[in-house]
Amino acid sequence: MTTTDLPADQAAVTDIPRRLVTAWAAHDAAAFARLFTTDGTMILPGVYCKGTEAIRAHMTAAFAHELEGTRVTGQPVDLRIDGDLAVLITQGGVLASGETEPSPERAIRATWVAVKTGGEWLLTAYQNSPRDVPGPA
Numbered sequence: 001m002t003t004t005d006l007p008a009d010q011a012a013v014t015d016i017p018r019r020l021v022t023a024w025a026a027h028d029a030a031a032f033a034r035l036f037t038t039d040g041t042m043i044l045p046g047v048y049c050k051g052t053e054a055i056r057a058h059m060t061a062a063f064a065h066e067l068e069g070t071r072v073t074g075q076p077v078d079l080r081i082d083g084d085l086a087v088l089i090t091q092g093g094v095l096a097s098g099e100t101e102p103s104p105e106r107a108i109r110a111t112w113v114a115v116k117t118g119g120e121w122l123l124t125a126y127q128n129s130p131r132d133v134p135g136p137a
Contacts, residue, residue: 006081009081009086009116009121010079010081012120012121013079013081013086013088013112013114013121014076014079014088015121016035016088016112016114016121016123017074017076017088017090017092017112019031019035020032020035020072020074021071021072021073021074023035024067024070024071024072025071025072027063027067027068029055029056029057029058029059029060029063030056032055032056032059033052033053033055033056033059034052035122035123036052036055036122036123036124036126037052037115037117037122037123037124038051038052039051039124040052040055040122040123040124040125040126041124041125041126042055042058042123042125042126042127043125043126043127043128044127044128045128045129045130067094069096069097070094070095070096070097071094071095072092072093072094072095073092073093073095073101073102074090074091074092074093074108074110075090075091075092076088076089076090077089077090077091077109083116084115084116084117085113085114085115085116086112086113086114086115086116086121087111087112087113087114088111088112088114089109089110089111089112090109090110090112091107091108091109091110091131092107092108092110093106093107093108093131094106094108104131104132105130107130107131107132108128108129108130108131109128109129109131110126110127110128110129111125111126111127111128112125112126113125113126
């Protein structure tokens with residue numbers, strides 16, 4: 001039987017994006033990867049990584065190249081928790097140097113699926129998509 005302390009769990013789950021922002025700001029790929037379960041998945045446009053080592057390796061390369069000097073931002077839009085499973089939706093994006101809001105081409109919505117393992121909430125799946133993409137005409 002699963003017991004949950006909803007306010008504490010809500011705070012812990014919504015803290016995951018804050019921890020990701022902190023890891024990103026430091027360009028710390030290892031801290032970024034530690035937010036995931038060992039078999040967690042990360043899907044970004046054109047990218048699929050499974051497992052913390054693959055996530056760490058991808059982010060190490062990205063921070064050294066296309067994401068160098070960037071920051072990331074995001075705010076929760078929706079949160080659902082059922083026992084040891086949580087789904088969090090955020091809106092934000094990648095910030096280039098000097099930006100306070102993501103440009104339209106770097107604005108995203110993301111789905112974070114977290115599981116409570118050993119009392120700690122970790123990502124088992126993360127996926128983001130471009131925000132505000134025009135629909136078919």
